[in-house]
Every structure is written in structure tokens, then in C-alpha cells.
Amino acid sequence: MYRFNQKIENNLVELDDGFQRYGNKDSPFLLRGGKEKRKEASRFHQERDENERKYDERKHQPITRDLAEWKTDADELDFPHVDTIPHRTLKQRAEEAAELCEATGLVQRIEQDSEISKETVYGQYHSGVNKILLDIADPPFLACRYGPVLAHEVGHAIYDELQPGSGIHPKVDVFDTDEERQEAEKLKRRLNGPSESYHTEGLSNTSEAELFAYVFESICIEPEAAFREAQNAAARVDQLLSLEEFDVRLRTLFDR
Numbered sequence: 297m298y299r300f301n302q303k304i305e306n307n308l309v310e311l312d313d314g315f316q317r318y319g320n321k322d323s324p325f326l327l328r329g330g331k332e333k334r335k336e337a338s339r340f341h342q343e344r345d346e347n348e349r350k351y352d353e354r355k356h357q358p359i360t361r362d363l364a365e366w367k368t369d370a371d372e373l374d375f376p377h378v379d380t381i382p383h384r385t386l387k388q389r390a391e392e393a394a395e396l397c398e399a400t401g402l403v404q405r406i407e408q409d410s411e412i413s414k415e416t417v418y419g420q421y422h423s424g425v426n427k428i429l430l431d432i433a434d435p436p437f438l439a440c441r442y443g444p445v446l447a448h449e450v451g452h453a454i455y456d457e458l459q460p461g462s463g464i465h466p467k468v469d470v471f472d473t474d475e476e477r478q479e480a481e482k483l484k485r486r487l488n489g490p491s492e493s494y495h496t497e498g499l500s501n502t503s504e505a506e507l508f509a510y511v512f513e514s515i516c517i518e519p520e521a522a523f524r525e526a527q528n529a530a531a532r533v534d535q536l537l538s539l540e541e542f543d544v545r546l547r548t549l550f551d552r
């Protein structure tokens with residue numbers, strides 16, 4: 297499932313440079329607005345060499361809202377919604393993953409514009425019938441648009457295949473160490489904002505299935521960032537995707 301844990305307005309931060317952010321940490325997925333500063337950044341970006349610009353838009357670099365800092369190092373930094381990965385690319389990457397899952401039966405159906413009546417829920421995966429529902433008619437942030445939400449739900453379909461309820465395969469522990477789990481939580485905050493509650497230091501009560509789905513989502517749509525921000529957790533999920541018994545050839549997705 298992809299949902300915000302809190303109502304948007306309860307977690308919306310008005311930043312003094314015209315950006316609005318969901319949660320307390322800058323993320324390319326959870327910022328909107330930007331007004332004049334963003335327009336100026338866009339002008340600067342348009343004047344860059346076309347190949348350089350296109351190459352830059354293939355990956356997520358660390359994000360900054362400091363225009364001067366970004367301009368001096370635009371290759372190594374990203375300005376939100378300017379040289380970050382455009383939604384059409386995120387969508388294309390998610391669709392490639394979804395098509396692979398459809399070809400192997402992991403996903404039977406994807407329903408767009410399905411009305412999930414619960415507020416702040418943008419996607420659901422229905423186990424058993426292997427169906428993905430997307431409710432993204434009015435996404436408040438990039439995080440809730442088609443590409444990111446589809447990638448997340450594909451992650452659930454894969455997790456379901458790895459950990460079937462029936463007990464045919466022995467259960468696989470996805471994240472073995474606290475470090476891997478903390479890194480997975482970090483990707484969750486990047487893609488979904490703050491968690492509702494924490495039970496121990498730095499760890500929320502987010503289920504393993506959800507953490508797997510967030511790590512998968514990040515690997516799928518922004519692989520460089522996944523491995524930069526969460527090296528061990530991303531490596532673990534990557535390793536599970538290439539398990540010999542997991543014969544869906546998802547590995548081909550990640551030919552970096």
C-alpha cells in the first residue's frame with residue numbers, strides 16, 4: 297500500500313523560499329512549489345549543454361534548494377523539479393518493472409483511476425488476485441504520482457512472491473541487520489515522509505513488506521540514489537531479486 301501516514305496539512309511545511317514540503321527533510325519526491333527560485337533554476341538548466349542536461353536528468357543527486365550552491369555544482373547536485381528525474385522517466389522505469397511482473401503472472405491486473413475511498417491512500421496491491429489499484433487522480437506530490445506509486449506496488453507483488461503466506465518456501469528474512477533496516481527506513485522517509493510511530497531508537501513499526509516495497513521502489517526508479525542513500529538495504533533487496541529460486545528475471549531491470 298502507498299499512503300501518507302498523516303493528512304497532508306498536518307505535515308506540510310511552508311519554507312521561506314516558496315517551496316512546500318511534506319515532512320521535515322528535503323526529498324525530490326516531497327517538495328512542491330518553489331516559485332521564482334525554481335523558475336530561475338529552470339532557466340539556468342535550459343541553457344546547459346543538451347547532452348549534459350539529459351544525462352543529469354537520468355539520476356538523482358543529493359538535493360539542494362540553495363540556488364548558488366546548485367549552480368556551481370549542477371552535475372553533482374539536484375535542484376528540486378529542475379534537474380531531478382522527470383516523472384515520464386520514473387513512469388517508464390516503473391512500467392518496465394510492471395510489464396515484467398505481468399509477463400510472469402506476478403501481477404494480473406493494474407487498475408488506474410480506481411477509487412480507493414481512504415484518504416491519503418494512492419496505491420494498493422491485492423495479494424491472491426495479484427491486482428494493483430492506483431488512485432492518483434490528484435497527487436499532491438511527486439511521491440504520489442503514477443510512476444513512484446506503481447513501482448511501490450510492484451515491490452509488494454514481488455515481496456508477496458518471495459514471502460508467500462502458504463509456506464511453500466522457507467521464510468526469507470529480508471533485512472538481517474539494524475543497519476539495513478535503518479537504511480530502508482531512510483528510503484521510506486525519502487519516498488513517503490515521516491513514519492507515524494517509533495518503537496525503538498530510529499526504527500518505526502513499519503512492516504518488512506512495506507520496507508521492502510520502498511527499497512524496491514527506489515531501486516526501480518532511482519537506482520543511483522537507492523545505493524547512495526541505503527547501500528546495504530539496496531544491496532540486500534538487489535540480492536533477493538537475483539535469488540536462483542526466484543526465477544522471474546527481474547535482474548535484467550537493474551543492468552546499470
Ligand SMILES: [Zn+2]
Pocket residue numbers: 297298299448452506509
Ligand atoms: Zn506499501
